[in-house]
Amino acid sequence: MLELKHIDAFYGNIQALRDVNIKVGEGEIITLIGANGAGKTTTLMTICGLVPPRNGQVLFQGQSLSGVSPDKVVARGICQVPEGRLIFPDLTVQENLDMGAFLRIDKAGIKTDLDQVFGLFPILLERRGQLGGTLSGGEQQMLAISRALMARPKLLLLDEPSLGLAPLIIRQIFAIIKQINSESNTTIFLVEQNANQALKAAHRGYVMENGRITLEDSCDKLLANDEVKKAYLGL
Amino acid sequence: MEYFLQLFFGGLSRGSVYALIALGYTMVYGIIELINFAHGEIYMIGAFMGLIVAGVLTTLGWPVLSILAIALVVSVLYSAAYGYTVEKIAYKPLRSAPRLAPLISAIGMSILLQNYIMLAQTPDFLPFPRLIPELAFMDAVSNYLGTSDLFIIATSLVVMIALTFFIKFTRMGKAMRATAQNRKMAMLVGVNVDQVISVTFIIGSSLAAVGGVLIAAHVGQINFAIGFLAGIKAFTAAVLGGIGSIPGAVLGGLVLGWAESFATGYISSDYEDVFAFLLLVVILIFRPAGLLGKQRAQKV
Numbered sequence: 001m002l003e004l005k006h007i008d009a010f011y012g013n014i015q016a017l018r019d020v021n022i023k024v025g026e027g028e029i030i031t032l033i034g035a036n037g038a039g040k041t042t043t044l045m046t047i048c049g050l051v052p053p054r055n056g057q058v059l060f061q062g063q064s065l066s067g068v069s070p071d072k073v074v075a076r077g078i079c080q081v082p083e084g085r086l087i088f089p090d091l092t093v094q095e096n097l098d099m100g101a102f103l104r105i106d107k108a109g110i111k112t113d114l115d116q117v118f119g120l121f122p123i124l125l126e127r128r129g130q131l132g133g134t135l136s137g138g139e140q141q142m143l144a145i146s147r148a149l150m151a152r153p154k155l156l157l158l159d160e161p162s163l164g165l166a167p168l169i170i171r172q173i174f175a176i177i178k179q180i181n182s183e184s185n186t187t188i189f190l191v192e193q194n195a196n197q198a199l200k201a202a203h204r205g206y207v208m209e210n211g212r213i214t215l216e217d218s219c220d221k222l223l224a225n226d227e228v229k230k231a232y233l234g235l
Numbered sequence: 236m237e238y239f240l241q242l243f244f245g246g247l248s249r250g251s252v253y254a255l256i257a258l259g260y261t262m263v264y265g266i267i268e269l270i271n272f273a274h275g276e277i278y279m280i281g282a283f284m285g286l287i288v289a290g291v292l293t294t295l296g297w298p299v300l301s302i303l304a305i306a307l308v309v310s311v312l313y314s315a316a317y318g319y320t321v322e323k324i325a326y327k328p329l330r331s332a333p334r335l336a337p338l339i340s341a342i343g344m345s346i347l348l349q350n351y352i353m354l355a356q357t358p359d360f361l362p363f364p365r366l367i368p369e370l371a372f373m374d375a376v377s378n379y380l381g382t383s384d385l386f387i388i389a390t391s392l393v394v395m396i397a398l399t400f401f402i403k404f405t406r407m408g409k410a411m412r413a414t415a416q417n418r419k420m421a422m423l424v425g426v427n428v429d430q431v432i433s434v435t436f437i438i439g440s441s442l443a444a445v446g447g448v449l450i451a452a453h454v455g456q457i458n459f460a461i462g463f464l465a466g467i468k469a470f471t472a473a474v475l476g477g478i479g480s481i482p483g484a485v486l487g488g489l490v491l492g493w494a495e496s497f498a499t500g501y502i503s504s505d506y507e508d509v510f511a512f513l514l515l516v517v518i519l520i521f522r523p524a525g526l527l528g529k530q531r532a533q534k535v
Contacts, residue, residue, distance in 0.1 A: 098409060102426060
């Protein structure tokens with residue numbers, strides 16, 4: 001469904017990604033793990049068109065995304081829940097969700113999806129009229145995921161959804177990620193530092209170091225891999 | 236009491252026009268964090284376009300109110316086209332440049348437009364026809380509220396209410412608010428940010444044109460330089476109210492209008508600007524973000 005081919009990306013003169021190759025199949029949960037500054041967020045930015053790659057190609061459903069502006073990438077069915085959640089602080093919860101469905105015109109479908117996200121996260125229904133900036137961190141993460149779901153994406157990109165959240169909330173968020181994948185067959189590309197949780201939730205994983213993919217395997221095998229255990233699982 | 240009311244309504248109509256222009260500053264700032272110094276010139280160009288339309292239609296012998304209406308519509312369209320073009324030429328290419336670059340470009344645009352109008356029209360003051368008729372039912376209050384003041388206040392009010400509805404309830408309005416709050420995230424939900432920026436310039440320029448035609452009809456003369464002082468005053472109003480805040484721009488405009496009016500009326504017209512800017516300094520000392528501006532701590 002999504003394929004990154006030999007991607008090199010730069011910030012000015014600093015190379016952030018080196019020959020990155022990633023494949024995401026339809027219906028999969030893929031995770032990309034790695035330390036701070038490894039290039040995980042940049043990989044997502046490259047897919048979304050915010051950091052266009054200097055070399056290489058991003059293919060989505062067989063079509064190249066080179067030169068496609070970020071809003072057009074969303075129109076093709078890729079939606080991102082960015083790092084730090086980026087809730088619109090002065091829009092209400094409802095308006096934040098409306099913004100998620102910005103490109104859609106099927107009113108009935110939007111209504112169905114709205115009911116569905118309120119089913120996933122009932123707290124958002126309660127906070128519907130509240131400004132996004134007044135929510136707690138965990139609630140903001142739920143809102144960010146819901147906002148992305150409102151676009152009814154084919155591919156959902158999640159950047160560090162566990163960042164800064166309490167363990168109980170993290171478990172809840174990961175359970176919902178799996179639920180989204182299995183119930184609506186949404187393909188998920190999950191970037192995480194929390195390798196343990198991410199590898200348990202995903203089907204296949206990639207390990208990134210200094211802008212390079214160093215390991216690629218099924219999550220069971222990565223969880224058993226000695227290097228991964230030592231570097232990312234603290235075992 | 237009558238004198239007080241006269242100053243009150245004078246300040247209100249003056250403040251309404253400041254508010255109309257200030258909205259353009261504040262909306263543009265809210266979206267791209269740029270002080271559009273050419274905005275005062277857009278206002279001036281609106282007034283000139285109004286003069287041209289009024290001149291032509293007056294010789295044709297049209298009734299004044301219909302001339303005013305047509306002059307307003309044509310000026311709005313013309314200024315909107317100007318605002319749109321200025322953004323495309325002078326600001327868009329500099330979008331990822333350091334913030335000083337578009338600011339300098341804005342100042343350059345302002346000087347360019349002023350001098351262009353001076354050369355294309357005239358450096359002298361031109362009389363602007365009285366497009367706002369005296370209405371009979373206003374006689375009772377005409378000692379303190381003139382028809383043109385009433386017209387300015389009412390038109391500004393209608394325009395501001397329309398703007399509020401647009402921003403609050405339409406799809407584009409929501410996209411504008413989202414872009415102002417977080418441009419990157421707006422892109423990530425599919426907002427075409429270039430389009431939002433263009434719409435912002437078009438709306439801001441339209442409001443300035445309305446202000447330009449109204450004040451020109453009220454004062455009765457215009458020249459190429461009127462945009463400078465009006466621009467500075469409106470910018471002050473925007474900062475006073477909290478730049479980036481739409482209700483702030485309106486409040487700032489009104490506060491500034493009243494401050495000037497009362498200072499002129501009770502002290503001396505020499506002190507008009509002194510009080511206006513003194514007020515700005517005092518308010519910024521106690522509320523650095525402006526009256527309605529906010530400094531929000533970000534949750535991490």
